[in-house]
Amino acid sequence: MAGTQNHKFTAVAREGAWEETVRAIAVEAPVALEFNGIGYAVLMATPGDLDDLVVGFALAERLIDQADDVIGIEAHATGHGTVLRASLANRVGDRIVDRVRHRVSESSCGLCGIENLEQAMRPLPVLTAKWAGDDAAIFRALDTLDRVQPLNAATRAVHAAACCAADGEVRLVREDVGRHNAFDKLIGAMLRSGEEWAGGFALLxxxxxxxxxxxxxxxxxxxxxxxxxxxxxxxxRARAAALPLRVVVRPDALLATVP
Structure with a gap:
């Protein structure tokens, strides 16, 4: 299966018995992102749906506004991982230089300096899209989610992000070792295919x-x-942007944020 590798292990029982076994392991590999020839970020990701990852990541970084802002994506395999080279439209090209200017002073301990703190906490738009479902739809989606995660079924080591309809139908799923990557892949896939939220929700x-x-x-x-x-x-951040949250979602209960 794509995104997995088979590895040999020694299975040891509590009583001391052991035997050799083979298990599928999720692939985690470096993925370097370049925009208009400028190195922007290196992610540790599961190789697969990488074009979706680029588009979703670019939207989250506010480098683009829509899928058409990404003119092309080229993937180059190297001995260390994959380099994804994305070409962005001229109208958004200046955003790359501006964001990189702030990112270059990041360190291993996080963002450095007042200017970068302001960048990290940039205001979010107030959400205008309205959720058209009810909490019963979340439980329906949760009941389905495990059955539409083939990579996690094989490895039990990856996250999933799902686009769900207002009634709880799971429409689209993306998987990755990183929770952020999985959501970026889902958002990118939706942008590229024209899939709308249509009053639905995301389940992560x-x-x-x-x-x-x-x-x-x-x-x-x-x-x-x-x-x-x-x-x-x-x-x-959710309260400021008027985003409803449902958290600690379990088969029999969940927590809802107070409006």
Missing amino acids: TSRCSFELVEKAVLAGCPMLATISAPTSLALD
Whole structure:
């Protein structure tokens, strides 16, 4: 299966017995992103749906506004990973230089300097799209989600991001070892195919972090549901952007943010 590798292990039982076994492991590899010839970021990702990843990532970084802003994508395999070279339309070209100017002073401990703190906390637009469903739809989507994750079924090691209709039907799913990458892949796939949220919602197999909230808002997602808990900043950013959240989603219960 694409995105997996088979590895040999020694299976050891608690009682001390052991035997050799082969297990499918999720692939995690460096993926370098270049926009208009400028090196922008290196992600650790699962190779697969990489064109979707580029488009979704570019939207989340506010480099583009729509799929047509990405003119072309070329993938180049190297001995260390994959380089994705994206060409963006002239009308958004200046955004790359501006963002890179802020990113070059990032360090291993995070963003450095007041200017970069302002960049990290850039205001989000107030969400205008409205969720047209009810909480019962989230439980229906959750009941389906495990059956539409082939990579996770094989490895039990990847995240999924799903586009769900207002009634809970799971329309589109993307998987990746990184929760951010999975959501970027989903958003990119929707942009490239013309898929609309249409009053539906996103369901993610991860905690609700502020980056995922921002990706949802910038993608016009009417509601974000996650199977794990939120962070304080995620709640703050969602409230400011009027994004409804459903978190700690379980088969029998969930937590809803207070409007």
